[in-house]
Amino acid sequence: MTSTLKNKIQQFYDASSGLWEQIWGEHMHHGYYGPTGKEKKNRRQAQIDLIEELLNWAEVRQASHILDVGCGIGGSSLYLAQKFDANSIGITLSPVQASRGTERAQDAGLVTQVQFRVADAMEMPFADNSFDLVWSMESGEHMPDKQKFLTECYRVLKPGGTFLMATWCHRPITKATGQLTEDELHHLAEIYRVYCLPYVISLPDYEAIAHHLSFHNIRTADWSDAVAPFWDSVIDSAFEPKAIIGLFGSSWDTIQAALSLGLMSRGYRRGLIRFGLLSATK
Numbered sequence: 132m133t134s135t136l137k138n139k140i141q142q143f144y145d146a147s148s149g150l151w152e153q154i155w156g157e158h159m160h161h162g163y164y165g166p167t168g169k170e171k172k173n174r175r176q177a178q179i180d181l182i183e184e185l186l187n188w189a190e191v192r193q194a195s196h197i198l199d200v201g202c203g204i205g206g207s208s209l210y211l212a213q214k215f216d217a218n219s220i221g222i223t224l225s226p227v228q229a230s231r232g233t234e235r236a237q238d239a240g241l242v243t244q245v246q247f248r249v250a251d252a253m254e255m256p257f258a259d260n261s262f263d264l265v266w267s268m269e270s271g272e273h274m275p276d277k278q279k280f281l282t283e284c285y286r287v288l289k290p291g292g293t294f295l296m297a298t299w300c301h302r303p304i305t306k307a308t309g310q311l312t313e314d315e316l317h318h319l320a321e322i323y324r325v326y327c328l329p330y331v332i333s334l335p336d337y338e339a340i341a342h343h344l345s346f347h348n349i350r351t352a353d354w355s356d357a358v359a360p361f362w363d364s365v366i367d368s369a370f371e372p373k374a375i376i377g378l379f380g381s382s383w384d385t386i387q388a389a390l391s392l393g394l395m396s397r398g399y400r401r402g403l404i405r406f407g408l409l410s411a412t413k
């Protein structure tokens with residue numbers, strides 16, 4: 132992984148995670164608003180519902196050793212450890228996130244069960260066949276080599292274990308829809324710049340990689356409709372006084388990300404951005 136991208140991602144999350152937690156709480160991912168996105172609910176509940184709906188969709192009923200790849204401040208790591216009475220390890224590029232995750236595990240009385248480390252998902256510091264659930268919630272879009280990323284997830288997964296990923300994608304490229312247009316590429320480039328992404332791929336592209344790696348029971352789904360309302364809710368919250376005050380003291384990257392929230396909602400509206408799910412077993 133190039134150190135420039137790694138540094139940018141690290142700095143982005145080091146600088147913005149505190150404000151995000153203050154406004155949004157511990158989960159740094161979309162919310163689930165029902166299959167068609169029409170359900171009205173509290174934003175934190177929507178984020179928890181996304182975790183539950185994903186587990187349900189992938190039929191994950193138990194886990195004992197969980198890896199949370201790209202863990203943020205440990206929202207999923209702690210939630211899953213508590214839900215399954217499991218051990219979990221969260222990895223992130225951001226030292227600020229890793230230490231906040233550790234603090235949160237201490238506060239929850241879960242330090243022996245839940246750990247956080249600064250580590251690169253492209254070269255994970257874990258032995259082969261270590262985890263029975265490898266969970267990646269909205270981190271795949273940051274990975275500079277999607278094939279290598281899935282190869283690492285496959286490597287550390289125990290035989291019979293489940294890989295479950297939710298990630299930002301672009302629309303599939305089919306004969307009917309054609310290649311991405313200049314305008315779509317420009318729109319994507321803006322999203323990449325603001326949110327520190329090298330590039331995204333389509334869900335069928337991820338599926339092809341998973342097949343190539345000999346994953347079994349591969350399933351995919353597009354949940355764009357279910358999660359798209361999330362961005363309108365983020366935009367509303369950005370006008371709350373505590374968000375505006377918080378942004379005054381923030382880095383330019385954080386301010387830019389806040390000012391560019393409309394990029395994602397427009398991306399969903401035009402069908403360019405897709406919220407892709409992939410589950411598979413080893």
Ligand SMILES: C[S@@+](CC[C@H](N)C(=O)[O-])C[C@H]1O[C@@H](n2cnc3c(N)ncnc32)[C@H](O)[C@@H]1O
Pocket residue numbers: 132140144157158159160200201202203204205206207222223224225228250251252253267268269270273274
């Ligand atoms: C949008 S946040 C998602 C956080 C978390 N999964 C959640 O749902 O709250 C993306 C996370 O991916 C992590 N990340 C990005 N690239 C990574 C890499 N190469 N290795 C490890 N973590 C990475 C970031 O540090 C950040 O924690």
